[in-house]
Amino acid sequence: MVIDTFAQDKARPGEDPIRTLRFGVNYTPRHGWFHSWYDFDPGRAREDLAQIAGLGLDHVRVFHLWPLLQPNRTHIRTSAVDQLAHLVDLAGEAGLDVLVDGVQGHLSSFDFYPEWTRSWHHRNVFTDPDAITAQADLLRTLGRALAGRPHLIGLQLGNELNNLVEHNPVTPAEVDHYLDTLLAAARAGLGPHGLVTHSAYDAAWYGDDHPFTPEASARKGDLTTVHPWVFTGDCARRYGPRSPQVHHLAEYGTELAKAYATDPERPVWVQETGAPEPHIPAADAPDFARATVRNATECEGLWGVTWWCSHDVDRSLADFPELEYTLGLFDAAGRPKPIAEALAEAVAEPHIVQPRDTALVLECTPSTRSVSGPGGEYFEAWMRMRERGVRPAVVLAERAEDEGYLAARGIKSVVLPGL
Incomplete structure (x- = not known):
């Protein structure tokens, strides 16, 4: 695990820099959204x-567009790569560290494919050997262009690549090959310093038979990223925007991710969470932000929390889902919203990890993974424990009697759902 550039200059004297919590935001340009790259x-x-x-805040996550970076399978535009590097440098000048996502891919309900993957030239981006080679070339190129920048956190394969499975059928074994190939390419380009990661939306954790698996998320790359969204499984509408299920969702997602890791000390990054209207009404958004940060930061091994997103999408841009227009900390005119103030307050508070010596046992198969998602039996059992004041860890059934593993996680007792 390569983690030597996490937060060296953010740590206070005597602190382990790796354990210093990070708080940031996913950067959405105010003018023109991601079309601003043109x-x-x-x-x-x-x-x-x-x-x-x-x-x-101390960092941003940034996104370029795949068609602009690689308009032809064997051509990567130097000017586009230079733009991205320039943005990383600008963030550094502002005192912000940067994670760069490479293959976009999917952003806010839109998919961005280069033309060489579409229509008459259609290639499955996950399984076609030439398409995989091209993406690996892009990630190596980005890594080389960004390597050595002091404010670079690392390079991620892309944003929620599993959103692309609907038009690119793939098996779990093929996903593993795809991720392994691209992670190796990103590391080859970036060199030994900085994180190399990947991300998936919640179907990887909750979706029955989804080809991107919890194991892939929790065991590949340098840390685990989670994107606990309140609209997944209709969570906010099912339980209510002020419910414990909503306020503890990021905490739950962090603990669920830890259960699937083979390394008990593997960090987890809440890389996307936000307050989409109407799931979270604007009046409830500040309290949601405070609760999300406070509850998630009680988890041991949390790398940090990165809010989605920095700026609202301007309503002059058409065809976005309604919730996408209101997710920003700043409105489309650049004014801070009440949620921005609430997040800043929550970030500035002391954050104390709380022990989790009781674990709730999760037993599921790939085809019953939904038990761990909103509405599922396991999810609701975990939340009932949390409402009673217990802070449950999550342990997979196959590890529930592994004394060494349990001890490494500080777990002293395990309980079954319903008991």
Whole structure:
């Protein structure tokens, strides 16, 4: 695990820099959303990043668009790569560290494919050997361009790549090959310093027979990323926007991810969470932000929390789902919203890890994975324990009698759902 650049300059004297919590935001440009890459304006980016840094956040996650970076299978545009590197440098000037996502891929309900993967040239991006080679080339190129920048956190394969499975059928074994190949390419380009990661939306954890598996998320790459969204499984509507199920969702996602890891000390990053209307009404968003941060930061091994997202999508842009227009900490005019103030307050508070010496046993198969998602029997059993004041860990059934493993996680007792 390569983690030597987590937060060296953020740690206070005597602290382990690896354990210093990180708080950031997924950067969505205020002017033009991600279409702004077509006419990248460093001045506007500098303004956006200064606003983000002003909230006391320490990092951003940034996204370029795959078709602009690699319009032909064997051609990577140097100017587009230079734009991305420039944005990383601008963030550094603002005092922000940066994680770069490479293959976009999927963003806010839109999929961005280069033309060489579509229509007459259709290639399955997960299984076609030439398509995999091309993506690996792109990640190596990005890694080389970004390596050595002092504010770089690392390189991620792309944003929620499993959103692309609907148009690119794939098996779990093929996903494993795809991820292993791309992670190796990213590491080869980036070199020994910085994180190499991948991300998936919640179907990887809760979706029955989804080809991206919890094991892949929790065991591949340098840490585990989770994207616990309140609309998954209709969580907020099912339980209510102020419910414990909603306020503890990121905490639960962190603990669930830890259960699937083979390394008991593997860090977990709450890399996306946010307050989408109407699932979380604007009046409830500040309390949701405070509760999400406070509850998640009680988890041992949490790398940090990265909010989605920095700026609202301007309503002059058409065809976004309604919830996408209101997810920002800043509105489309650049004004901070009440949720921005609440998040800044929560980030500035002391954060104390709480022990979890009781674990709830999870037993499921790939075809019954939904028991662990909102509405599922296991999810609801865990939340009932949490409402009673217990902070349950999650342990897989096959590890429930492994004394060495349990001891390594600080677990002293295990209980079955329903008992």
